[in-house]
Amino acid sequence: MNVASRITILTATLVAASVVSACALRSGRDWERPGQVLVVLLPDSDSGNVGHVVVSNQEGSTELSTAWASTRVNTNRTPAARTLSEPEVQRRFGDVIATLPPPPRHFTLPFRFESEELTDEGKRLVQDVLQSVKSYPVPEVVVIGHTDTTGTPQSNVELGLRRANTVRSLLIDAGLSPSAIDVRSHGEAELLVPTADGVFEPRNRRVEVTVR
Numbered sequence: 473m474n475v476a477s478r479i480t481i482l483t484a485t486l487v488a489a490s491v492v493s494a495c496a497l498r499s500g501r502d503w504e505r506p507g508q509v510l511v512v513l514l515p516d517s518d519s520g521n522v523g524h525v526v527v528s529n530q531e532g533s534t535e536l537s538t539a540w541a542s543t544r545v546n547t548n549r550t551p552a553a554r555t556l557s558e559p560e561v562q563r564r565f566g567d568v569i570a571t572l573p574p575p576p577r578h579f580t581l582p583f584r585f586e587s588e589e590l591t592d593e594g595k596r597l598v599q600d601v602l603q604s605v606k607s608y609p610v611p612e613v614v615v616i617g618h619t620d621t622t623g624t625p626q627s628n629v630e631l632g633l634r635r636a637n638t639v640r641s642l643l644i645d646a647g648l649s650p651s652a653i654d655v656r657s658h659g660e661a662e663l664l665v666p667t668a669d670g671v672f673e674p675r676n677r678r679v680e681v682t683v684r
Contacts, residue, residue, distance in 0.1 A: 576684035620676035632657030
């Protein structure tokens with residue numbers, strides 16, 4: 473099974489249930505058949521986006537790329553896709569869907585020019601990050617510092633790291649465990665707004681935070 477993009481897949485099988493991406497079920501309901509696996513592709517519950525998955529066996533393959541697309545997999549025929557209704561998926565997998573963790577959330581916190589100080593907007597967004605952290609039973613937070621293209625590449629890596637550590641300190645002060653925070657700096661390497669070297673661009677002076 474080849475997977476691209478961030479996706480959520482539900483699988484159910486009558487024999488040898490196994491985790492594919494999110495979860496697996498074992499039961500004897502009438503929609504399961506011995507020796508088969510039912511694969512269902514779910515939309516992202518936060519954004520509604522859908523990735524894609526290629527399901528294959530020795531007879532061939534099929535791609536699932538739309539919300540609620542599904543296929544049954546066995547060993548003697550090419551997987552064929554069909555779309556289930558959302559109520560049908562909820563009926564079959566509702567108990568499992570309810571246990572899925574929230575999808576990752578992303579925040580962009582702007583910073584002042586040549587500074588480790590958040591803008592007023594950035595300070596407000598820290599509260600949104602903290603609120604998001606509370607919705608995860610065991611949160612993991614990735615904090616990545618960025619800069620614009622003024623200054624040297626090396627000094628910008630250092631500035632990006634200082635900005636990331638500013639956010640880290642605010643999260644720790646609010647009660648988040650230091651071990652739950654991964655801090656990095658990309659300096660000017662990943663510009664939100666592409667510019668030439670030496671360009672002042674406020675939107676590039678930022679820290680990206682992912683909570684998952």
